[in-house]
Amino acid sequence: MRRRPLAEPAPLEIKRPQVPWWVLLPWWAQLLLSPFALTWWALLILVKLLGLLARYPVMLVTPLAGWLLYRHFGTWPLLLGVLVLVNILALWAGLHWASFLRHGWYRLGSEWRRLTVYARQWRTVMRLSELAKETRGREYRPHLRRVRAEGWRDRVRVRMIPAQAPDAWEARRENLAHSFGASSCRVRVLRPRTIELDFVHRDPLNRPVEVPALEQDAEGLDLKRVTVGRTETGKPWRLRLLGSQLLVVGVPGAGKGSVLWSIVWQLAPAVRAGLVRLVGIDPKGGMELGQCPEIFDRIVFDNGPAAVELLEQIAAEVKERAARYRGVRRLWAKETGEPLTVLVVDELADVIAYQADKNLRERATRAVQTITSQGRAPGCVLVGLLQDPRKEIVSFRHLFNTRVALRLDEPQQVDMVLGDGVRQRGAAAHEISENTPGVVWVKEDGQREPVRARAFHVTDVNLTELREYATATDATVHEFPAPSSTEGGAAA
Numbered sequence: 001m002r003r004r005p006l007a008e009p010a011p012l013e014i015k016r017p018q019v020p021w022w023v024l025l026p027w028w029a030q031l032l033l034s035p036f037a038l039t040w041w042a043l044l045i046l047v048k049l050l051g052l053l054a055r056y057p058v059m060l061v062t063p064l065a066g067w068l069l070y071r072h073f074g075t076w077p078l079l080l081g082v083l084v085l086v087n088i089l090a091l092w093a094g095l096h097w098a099s100f101l102r103h104g105w106y107r108l109g110s111e112w113r114r115l116t117v118y119a120r121q122w123r124t125v126m127r128l129s130e131l132a133k134e135t136r137g138r139e140y141r142p143h144l145r146r147v148r149a150e151g152w153r154d155r156v157r158v159r160m161i162p163a164q165a166p167d168a169w170e171a172r173r174e175n176l177a178h179s180f181g182a183s184s185c186r187v188r189v190l191r192p193r194t195i196e197l198d199f200v201h202r203d204p205l206n207r208p209v210e211v212p213a214l215e216q217d218a219e220g221l222d223l224k225r226v227t228v229g230r231t232e233t234g235k236p237w238r239l240r241l242l243g244s245q246l247l248v249v250g251v252p253g254a255g256k257g258s259v260l261w262s263i264v265w266q267l268a269p270a271v272r273a274g275l276v277r278l279v280g281i282d283p284k285g286g287m288e289l290g291q292c293p294e295i296f297d298r299i300v301f302d303n304g305p306a307a308v309e310l311l312e313q314i315a316a317e318v319k320e321r322a323a324r325y326r327g328v329r330r331l332w333a334k335e336t337g338e339p340l341t342v343l344v345v346d347e348l349a350d351v352i353a354y355q356a357d358k359n360l361r362e363r364a365t366r367a368v369q370t371i372t373s374q375g376r377a378p379g380c381v382l383v384g385l386l387q388d389p390r391k392e393i394v395s396f397r398h399l400f401n402t403r404v405a406l407r408l409d410e411p412q413q414v415d416m417v418l419g420d421g422v423r424q425r426g427a428a429a430h431e432i433s434e435n436t437p438g439v440v441w442v443k444e445d446g447q448r449e450p451v452r453a454r455a456f457h458v459t460d461v462n463l464t465e466l467r468e469y470a471t472a473t474d475a476t477v478h479e480f481p482a483p484s485s486t487e488g489g490a491a492a
């Protein structure tokens with residue numbers, strides 16, 4: 001009788017050995033193909049070497065030049081060469097620190113960090129974080145492209161593997177940051193299949209940005225590029241006011257006030273010169289705008305009938321100006337002979353959503369919609385501040401073409417404020433620290449990339465200065481040219 005085995009044999013758990021196809025060719029065919037194969041390999045090695053040279057030019061060329069100098073001329077010329085190089089670099093740094101940092105120090109830093117951090121660990125991190133995939137014996141691994149170190153962050157460009165989406169990287173941001181020794185990691189989509197990872201080491205916006213001195217006249221002010229703070233790359237944060245409608249959203253204490261006062265601060269010379277007219281509504285009883293009411297032409301401190309009437313007057317002004325400009329000009333300019341109207345509504349929701357009187361609420365909503373949808377060309381700008389960006393509160397967010405997200409609670413709120421896909425490009429407003437009020441993510445229509453910036457820190461002392469400035473009597477008033485006969489005729 002046959003005895004049954006005690007246990008089933010385990011399935012064979014080894015990989016089938018794979019041999020290259022050319023091994024199976026007859027020897028004469030291999031001999032015939034060998035010159036082509038050798039040329040191919042030589043070309044491959046050459047391309048690899050050129051690739052290395054392109055990635056590490058400073059780190060390869062400098063020692064190579066030193067070695068050649070030493071071989072041909074000896075030790076002293078080498079030392080002399082090193083001395084000359086050090087002096088040139090010191091002179092460069094002394095004369096133009098910014099360009100030395102950008103093209104010298106950061107260039108070397110990029111190569112160094114690529115070699116010692118990213119290239120060294122790339123394969124392991126990709127495999128362990130399951131961003132590399134294996135199928136039918138072949139491994140697909142995301143490709144490490146350009147690395148740029150900028151001191152506070154490293155920008156690492158990556159080509160994703162087929163069938164991969166940026167979401168996979170979004171979900172592993174923490175893992176990647178820890179693996180590469182950064183404090184956080186942002187994912188930005190550059191184009192199909194190519195993303196850029198920002199490995200942030202420190203926040204360049206962790207210190208408040210001081211307000212500049214008040215300008216005495218409005219000569220240098222460009223209403224399409226009003227500087228209201230500094231971006232994380234160290235450049236001025238410029239907001240487009242002319243031709244814009246602005247929505248500023250943030251949780252309480254996020255620093256909405258600083259965005260608002262930075263705008264007013266920079267507009268003050270134009271207000272004094274009569275080029276800009278500021279109108280304000282502060283439903284919180286003047287807690288915010290009441291700090292410097294003198295700068296406003298008209299101001300209302302509640303969300304009742306007075307606020308609604310003011311909104312309706314501005315909406316009527318929009319329509320009247322639009323009728324006059326029709327066929328004459330496409331956008332407000334100084335030459336129209338009338339000021340740009342900037343309407344600031346602190347806590348917009350109090351006027352259009354929380355007002356208990358349905359009639360007032362609806363009238364306010366209609367007026368705000370008219371201003372935001374038609375106000376751009378006739379020179380009426382709405383700066384609306386908001387805590388809650390939900391659709392039930394403001395259903396016409398799309399009418400604001402510049403959107404500023406301060407600190408928010410949830411990722412969904414970021415999408416509501418900045419629009420779909422902007423968070424995927426790195427604008428993580430829900431991750432702004434409580435310790436950095438005034439830090440924002442801004443998205444302007446027509447600009448692909450969102451910008452991270454910090455508004456000026458406008459203190460109580462600055463606001464006192466602004467009050468004095470607004471009430472000073474020695475201001476130079478801008479002389480508007482007489483409106484052209486066509487515009488005047490249309491108005492009549």
Ligand SMILES: Nc1ncnc2c1ncn2[C@@H]1O[C@H](COP(=O)(O)OP(=O)(O)OP(=O)(O)O)[C@@H](O)[C@H]1O
Pocket residue numbers: 208209250251252253254255256257258259387437438439454455456457458
């Ligand atoms: N840009 C900034 N730089 C430094 N500190 C700031 C900045 N903006 C605001 N702060 C500080 O953060 C705190 C809250 O700011 P602010 O009152 O402007 O917030 P808010 O969003 O307007 O709050 P709320 O909705 O309650 O009015 C204040 O103490 C202010 O000094």
